[in-house]
Amino acid sequence: MLNKFSIIGVPPFTRKPQGCLQAESTSENMPPSDIEAITSVLHAYGTALKERNAKETVELYTSDGVIMPPHFSASAGTQALSETYERIFNSIQLTITFDIDEIVLMSPEWAFARTTAEGTKTMLQTQASEPHSNQELFILKKQDGSWKIARYAFSTMKPLVQNGIRRS
Incomplete structure (x- = not known):
């Protein structure tokens, strides 16, 4: 585990994450500040999720950014991302x-981050809660000197059979 942060109020780390990997072919060219900047983007994403702030979430993406959630079509571009996060x-x-x-x-312009997220998901309409356990892949692009989310995909880590019910 490199870095842990919570979106329920624990502040983001202020220290450099330990053990971050760099691609062999480019490790000499990549300053540690890139790792720190990417970590900051991921923390900002977590904060925007906690606050349910679609505007701040979408601002973390490139203008052609894409979210690829399971069981839904991909949403590409600022408008589609805004609509998707508002719905979520x-x-x-x-x-x-x-x-x-x-x-x-x-x-120098591309990176990826692999993360996991665990906790609780509450359906606002019914207030029913269930365990939340996802694995995620962020592909990030450096634009105008800043790292942004270019692509984001995630999938559940819940068991295929839970409480006797087989999930699809």
Whole structure:
């Protein structure tokens, strides 16, 4: 585990994450500040989720950014991302903790981060809660000197059979 942060009120780390990986071919060219900047983007994403703030969430993406949630079509571009996050935040409240498992700098402009998120998801309409356990992949792009989320995909880590019910 490289870094842990919670979106239920624990402040982001202020120290450099230990053990972050860098791609062999580019490790000499990538300053530690890139790892720190990417970590900051991930912390900001967690804060925006906690606050259910679609505007701040979307601002972390490139203008052609894409979210690829399971069981839904991908949403690409600022408008589609805004609509998707509004729908999400109008439907659920997440009380989760993120772990940053890996950050790999692939080039001066591209990186990826692998994370996990565990906690509780509450359906706002019914107030029913259930365990939340996802694995995520962020692909980030450096634009105008700042790291942004270019692509984001996630999938559940819940068991295929839970409480005798087989999930699809």
